[in-house]
Amino acid sequence: MIELEDIWRTYQLGDTTLHALAGIDETIQDGEHVAIMGPSGSGKSTLLNIIGLLDRPTRGTYRLDGRAVGGLDDDALAAIRRRGIGYVFQSYHLIERLDARGNVELPLILDGVAPRERRGRVEAALEAVGLAERADHRPSELSGGQRQRVAIARATILNPRVILADEPTGNLDSSSGEQVLALLEGFRARGLTLILVTHDPAVARRAERVIILRDGRVVRRMPGREL
Amino acid sequence: MIELEDIWRTYQLGDTTLHALAGIDETIQDGEHVAIMGPSGSGKSTLLNIIGLLDRPTRGTYRLDGRAVGGLDDDALAAIRRRGIGYVFQSYHLIERLDARGNVELPLILDGVAPRERRGRVEAALEAVGLAERADHRPSELSGGQRQRVAIARATILNPRVILADEPTGNLDSSSGEQVLALLEGFRARGLTLILVTHDPAVARRAERVIILRDGRVVRRMPGREL
Numbered sequence: 001m002i003e004l005e006d007i008w009r010t011y012q013l014g015d016t017t018l019h020a021l022a023g024i025d026e027t028i029q030d031g032e033h034v035a036i037m038g039p040s041g042s043g044k045s046t047l048l049n050i051i052g053l054l055d056r057p058t059r060g061t062y063r064l065d066g067r068a069v070g071g072l073d074d075d076a077l078a079a080i081r082r083r084g085i086g087y088v089f090q091s092y093h094l095i096e097r098l099d100a101r102g103n104v105e106l107p108l109i110l111d112g113v114a115p116r117e118r119r120g121r122v123e124a125a126l127e128a129v130g131l132a133e134r135a136d137h138r139p140s141e142l143s144g145g146q147r148q149r150v151a152i153a154r155a156t157i158l159n160p161r162v163i164l165a166d167e168p169t170g171n172l173d174s175s176s177g178e179q180v181l182a183l184l185e186g187f188r189a190r191g192l193t194l195i196l197v198t199h200d201p202a203v204a205r206r207a208e209r210v211i212i213l214r215d216g217r218v219v220r221r222m223p224g225r226e227l
Numbered sequence: 228m229i230e231l232e233d234i235w236r237t238y239q240l241g242d243t244t245l246h247a248l249a250g251i252d253e254t255i256q257d258g259e260h261v262a263i264m265g266p267s268g269s270g271k272s273t274l275l276n277i278i279g280l281l282d283r284p285t286r287g288t289y290r291l292d293g294r295a296v297g298g299l300d301d302d303a304l305a306a307i308r309r310r311g312i313g314y315v316f317q318s319y320h321l322i323e324r325l326d327a328r329g330n331v332e333l334p335l336i337l338d339g340v341a342p343r344e345r346r347g348r349v350e351a352a353l354e355a356v357g358l359a360e361r362a363d364h365r366p367s368e369l370s371g372g373q374r375q376r377v378a379i380a381r382a383t384i385l386n387p388r389v390i391l392a393d394e395p396t397g398n399l400d401s402s403s404g405e406q407v408l409a410l411l412e413g414f415r416a417r418g419l420t421l422i423l424v425t426h427d428p429a430v431a432r433r434a435e436r437v438i439i440l441r442d443g444r445v446v447r448r449m450p451g452r453e454l
C-alpha cells in the first residue's frame with residue numbers, strides 16, 4: 001500500500017522557489033491500476049520518482065506498506081527498490097555498453113539469480129516485448145521504441161510488486177503500445193500494483209482510476225472509464 | 228526539394244545483415260507537410276537522419292535541391308545542415324551544461340548573430356513553446372516534455388527551410404502538443420517544408436500527405452485527411 005500524506009517537493013533556483021509538488025494526499029491500494037495525467041511540467045515524473053524511492057519529498061510523509069520511508073537511509077531504500085519496485089523511466093536510462101539482453105539481465109544478476117535461470121528468463125522477457133531478434137543490439141543500435149521496450153522488460157523481469165511506468169507508450173506505434181500495455185496489465189493478475197504516467201487518454205482509460213495533476217497538485221480523480 | 232532514389236541503409240552486426248531502409252523512392256516538394264508513420268523499428272528515424280544529412284545511405288542517391296549530396300564531405304554537409312535544416316530529435320540531444328536559453332541560443336551563436344539580436348529571438352522562441360519561465364533551467368531541471376519543447380525551439384530558431392521532427396509530441400499533453408504543432412505548422416506559412424515522424428494519427432491527420440513505412444520500405448501513401 002502506498003500512502004502519501006501532504007507531500008511537497010520544492011526546488012530552490014537562485015532566489016526562486018519552485019514547488020514541483022505542492023501538497024499531494026493520495027493512497028494507492030495493493031493491486032490497483034492507476035493512471036496519472038496532467039500537463040507537461042505538472043509534477044507527474046516527480047511524483048513517480050518519490051513513489052519509486054528515487055527522490056525524497058521536501059515535506060510530508062510517505063508510508064510504503066505501513067512503514068514511513070522518510071527515515072530510511074539510501075542503502076535501505078535501494079534494497080526495497082531493487083526487489084519490490086520496477087521502474088520504466090521517461091528517458092529509459094539503459095546502459096549503453098550492454099546490449100538489450102545485458103540490460104534486461106542486470107536486475108537478475110544483482111538479485112543473485114543463477115546463470116542458467118537468467119538465460120531463460122531474459123529470453124522470455126525479450127520475447128514478450130517483441131525484441132527477441134534485437135537481443136544483441138546495444139541501445140545506440142535500437143530504435144526509440146525498441147529502447148523503450150528494453151526498459152519495460154528490464155523493469156518487470158524481477159516480478160516486482162509495484163510497477164511504475166513513465167509514459168511507457170510515448171514512442172510506440174499502436175500495435176507495439178498494445179503489446180506493452182497487455183504485458184503490464186497481465187502482471188496485475190498476480191496482484192501487482194501498476195501506476196502509469198501517460199498523456200494518452202486511450203492508455204489512461206484502461207486504468208481503474210485516473211489522477212490528474214496540475215501545478216504539483218491533484219485537481220481531479222475519476223474512474224478510467226469516465227475518460 | 229528532397230529526392231530519394233532507391234535509398235538503402237544497411238547495418239552489419241556480426242554475420243547478420245540488417246536493412247534499416249530497403250529501397251526508398253520518394254520526392255518531397257518544397258513547402259510540403261508530410262507525416263511519416265510506421266511500427267517501432269520500421270526505419271522512420273533512419274530515414275529522417277538521412278534526409279537531415281546526419282547519416283549517409285549505404286546505396287542510392289539523395290538529391291537536395293537538385294544536387295546529389297552523396298559526394299559532399301562532412302564539412303559541406305554540416306554547412307548545409309546548420310543553415311537549412313532544423314532537426315528535433317527523438318531523444319532531444321540537448322546540452323546538459325547549458326540552460327534552456329543557452330541551448331536555444333546556440334544555433335544563433337554558430338550563425339554569427341549579434342548578442343542583442345540573439346537575446347530577443349531566444350526570448351521569443353521560448354515564449355512560443357511556453358517555456359519563458361524555465362529559461363534558466365538546465366535539461367536535468369526540466370520535465371520530459373519541457374526538454375522536448377526546448378529541442379523544438381532550438382530546431383526552429385534559425386528559420387530553416389526544412390524542419391524535421393521525430394515524434395515531437397510524444398511526451399506532451401494534448402494542450403502543449405497543440406501549441407507545438409501550431410508553431411511548427413505556422414512556419415509553413417513561409418514556404419517551409421515540414422516532415423514529422425509520429426505515432427499519433429491525430430498528428431499525422433494534419434499533414435497533407437502521410438507515408439507509411441514497414442520493415443524499411445514505403446508500403447502506403449495517402450492524404451492526411453484519409454487517416
Ligand SMILES: Nc1ncnc2c1ncn2[C@@H]1O[C@H](COP(=O)(O)OP(=O)(O)OP(=O)(O)O)[C@@H](O)[C@H]1O
Pocket residue numbers: 134137140141142143144145146171172173238239240245246247265266267268269270271272273274317
Ligand atoms: N546502429 C545500428 N545497428 C544495427 N541496427 C540498427 C542500428 N540503428 C538502428 N538499427 C535498427 O534499424 C531499424 C530501424 O530503426 P529506426 O530507429 O529507424 O526505427 P523507427 O521507425 O524510428 O522506430 P521507433 O518508432 O521505435 O522510433 C531498427 O530495427 C533498429 O533495430
Ligand SMILES: Nc1ncnc2c1ncn2[C@@H]1O[C@H](COP(=O)(O)OP(=O)(O)OP(=O)(O)O)[C@@H](O)[C@H]1O
Pocket residue numbers: 011012013018019020038039040041042043044045046047090361364367368369370371372373398399400
Ligand atoms: N532539478 C530541478 N530543479 C528545478 N525545477 C525542476 C527540477 N526538476 C524538475 N523541475 C520542475 O518541476 C516541474 C515538474 O517536473 P516533472 O518532470 O515532474 O513534470 P512532468 O509532469 O513529468 O512533465 P512531462 O509531462 O513534461 O514529463 C517542472 O516544471 C520542472 O521544470
Ligand SMILES: [Mg+2]
Pocket residue numbers: 044045046090166370371372
Ligand atoms: Mg515527465
Ligand SMILES: [Mg+2]
Pocket residue numbers: 143144145271272273317393
Ligand atoms: Mg524512431
